[in-house]
Amino acid sequence: MLFNSGSFFCFLLLVLPTYWLLPSNFLRKVLLVGASFVFYAWWDWRFLGLLSFVILSVFFGARFVLYERRKGNRRRALIYLWCCLGVELAVLGFFKYFNFFEANLVLALQGLGVHVAASSLLFQILLPIGISFYTFHAITLAVDTFRGNVDREVSLLDVALYIAFFPQLVAGPIVRATVFLPQIEKKRTFDGEDLFVALQSIGFGFLYKVVFADAIAPFVDSVFKAPAQFSWIYLLAGGLGFYCQIYFDFNGYSLIAIGVSRLFGYRLPDNFNFPYCATSLTTFWHRWHISLSTWLRDYLYIPLGGNRGTLLRQLRNLMCTMLLGGLWHGASWNFVLWGGMHGAVLCAEKVIRIGQTRKEYREFGLSIDLVFGWVVTQIIVFLLWIPFRASNFQDTLNFIGNIFSLKSGAPGAEHQAGMIPWLLLVLPVVCDTFVVRSLRAWREKPALNPELAFAILVLATLCVALLAKTGLRPFIYFQF
Secondary structure, three states, X not given: OOOOOHHXXXXXXXXXXXXHHOOOXXXXXXXXXXXXXXXXXXXXHHHHHHHHHHXXXXXXXXHHHHHHXXXXXXXXXXXXXXXXXXXXXXXXXHHHHHHHHHHHHHHHHHHOOOOOOXXXXXXXXXXXXXXXXXXXXXXXXXXXXXXXXXXXXXXXXXXHHHHHOHHHOOOOOOOOHHHHHHHHHOOOOOOHHHHHHHHHHHHHHHHHHHHHHHHHHHHHHHHXXXXXXXXXXXXXXXXXXXXXXXXXXXXXXXXXXXXHHHHOOOOOOOOXXXXXXXXXXXXXXXXXXXHHHHHHHHHHHHHHOOOOOOHHHHHHHHHXXXXXXXXXXXXXXXXXXXXXXHHHHHHHHHHHOOOOOOOOXXXXXXXXXXXXXXHHHHHHHHHHHHHHHOOOHXXXXXXXXXXXXXXXXXXXXXXXXXXXXHHHHHHHHHHHHHHXXXXXXXXXXXXXXXXXXXXXXXXXXXXXXXXXXXXXXXXXXXXX
């Protein structure tokens, strides 16, 4: 059930008023859990069992951890924690990485002269939608219980709502248990400011997804489908198109998820903070997919040692974190390359302290080093989006190599792709960076006239609906 579909609109119209008409918090939570299961079953009902298994396993795992921690038996609490994490990681690893490791095992065996077909080893595994996100939620609950950040017995209903809450179920944001569970405890309220912020987030989300990202997508798809056939200028335009598309598609989803959650009285954290304004890759990751980058920092980088120890150990921790972060996005060597290259640049910045001692921006107080840092950072981000989007490693090499060699392309392919829509590729980023960013203060504070603000938001939503194309495109991060 896509956010940008009529079925979701009808689903929301049915669930939302029912939710606010229910008299008790318990009944509201039951409704939300039931609605979340229906929402997930809409994709593939067969994976409801897997979602239920994750909920039950972390419920009992967190209970055992809490029980032993309260008894002062840290060692046994740690054993239960590792058992719980092992279960969640086994679920994620089996469904997401089995096919990847099987294919690489087949290649390795063939390299040794042992010829075996991939399908004869076992069977192909379907990837359940959203599994990377809801298993991370489960891991968060278990770890926060062990750390003492969650210090109460969480009911099965509350665990189910935390894991399966439908606005953030399939593509985040990744919400901490310490952020969501306290909101569950109390009956939610709703006022005019909540409505304003919710509609504002949903309106911007649909603008970013339907008008910006989906308009760019056909050109991007045509170029990345067969990059060897296109000239360097088309490849450059296609890469720039995906640079825009990935941001507006994922930010659009996050904004809609935040807005829909706010309609039910729940507040999710922001997931983006104008990452294409970043003047170093370090600050880029402070602004891009914030819920994931902070999760990797707190649940992987710091446990590995973080900034403790020698510089060499710090660089090792950072590189391991980014490699695993790349692999989290997908079972492909392209994602390993993407994460590894980000890690390498972040390590280089750490060595020379870029992005750590310099105060970024000062609200667009430009300087030569600031402009230079922004240009270099965005070029790096642009180039590293290519392996993220390319179908395979060879396409990545062709794409980047042909850009730098100024290769000419096949006229037939370029004619089929059409003229390069330069304005469409550049305008969204310019609008977001210089127009939307300048409205930050207005966006964070409700307008002085709520009725006028509401009318503007309704008008903007209607404009989005009129400008939207009829075809529905799934959100890019659904595949992760």
